[in-house]
Amino acid sequence: MIKQRCSILYLAHSGKRGDFLKIHYLTIGEVAKLSNLSIQTLRYYDRIDLFKPIEIDPINQYRYYQNTQLYYLDIIKSLKYLGLSLEEVKSVLTLTPKELVTYLANQEERIDQEFQRLIETKEMLQRKKEQIQSFTLESSMMDVCVKKIPAQKIVKIKTSNIRFNDIPNKEYGLISKVLEDVGSVFDTLYGGSYALKRYESLDDINYDYLFTHTVTDKETDINFEDVEISILPAGEYLSITFPLQEDTYEVCYNKLICYLEQHSIHVVPIVYDIWMPINFTASKEDEFIVELKIQIQAT
Structure with a gap:
């Protein structure tokens, strides 16, 4: 028994x-x-x-x-x-010892890839927290200030005939596609750059590039025309942040121009404007905080 x-x-x-x-x-x-x-x-x-x-x-x-x-x-x-x-x-x-070694090596590589993805995710979370704090908790809202900004990796697309009031869904959709191809995601910050000068009207602003940030450090070939990975240079920037309401963009842009002229500051003649949504519910009206910044030339 x-x-x-x-x-x-x-x-x-x-x-x-x-x-x-x-x-x-x-x-x-x-x-x-x-x-x-x-x-x-x-x-x-x-x-x-x-x-x-x-x-x-x-x-x-x-x-x-x-x-x-x-x-x-x-x-x-x-x-x-x-x-x-x-x-x-x-x-x-069911594997033989030799097959098991190969299998475990493949698993190790998969874990390394996942570990790198988690590092990038953590960096994105940290940057998003800093962005929200910088935008929504800005103590000098609607006042010109000087900010020291680290180099920022971006994906940008060359544009023509994109004006201030245009909604460039096609261009940002292409940027999003590129980001997904390199293993990243859209940063929810909408950026653009245009020439620094006095404009008679906001309708005269014509963007040279649209861009967003990327968290991945992977080297990759971009297979889309007029799209490239670039760097916003580190340095000191004149900056003004404001809620996008009626004429606030025009008012704050003119404040920035006047500040430059009054203080005789030498700058790189490119304006970067960054739009961050502060309402994340699609059923509600769009709300944005905007930052305009211009790099101060190093002496």
């Missing part, structure tokens, strides 16, 4: 002279305690042919395992820790 054999120790030769393994039978409850798995889990592993008992009593259906089988449970738990599904675990258990 199987129940009688449970208390008997068996000797099995391990393949080496004078070296023997002591084998005995364990109940499902004993295996559960030794492996720190539940009885329900062991029964499930049996049903899906992942880890089966060595014998089942035909009378009472009690499951019995050999103590040497615990080793395979350790392997299963290790593979699950790597993030494998039970189906993947079943497949891996």
Whole structure:
């Protein structure tokens, strides 16, 4: 009887002279305690042919395992820790040692890629937090100030005939496509650049480039005409931030021009305007905070 054999120790030769393994039978409850798995889990592993008992009593259906089988449970738990599904675990258990080494090397590469993605995601979260703080908590709202800004990586698209009041969905859609191709996402900041000068009307502003930021450092070839990865240079910038309401853009742009003239500041004659939505619900009216900034020439 199987129940009688449970208390008997068996000797099995391990393949080496004078070296023997002591084998005995364990109940499902004993295996559960030794492996720190539940009885329900062991029964499930049996049903899906992942880890089966060595014998089942035909009378009472009690499951019995050999103590040497615990080793395979350790392997299963290790593979699950790597993030494998039970189906993947079943497949891996059929591999030869050589095939397993190749498989684990591939898993290591996948984890490295995921780790890099998490680093980029964390950088995006940090920058988004800083952006929101910089825009919405700006103490000098609608006043000109000097900001020291680090270099910022962008994806930009060359444009023509894009005016202040245009909605360039096609251009930003293409930028979004490029970002996805390089493993990044749209930054939700909408940027543009145009020549610094006095304009009679906002309708006279003509954007040279539209852009958004990217968090990825991957080197990649851009396969779209007039689209490129570039850098907004580090340095000191004259900046003014304001909510986009009626004539606030024109008022703040003129403040920036007057400040330059009054203080005789030498700047790179390019205006960067950055639009950040502050209403994220599509059913509500659009709201934006805008920053205009101009790089001060280094002396």
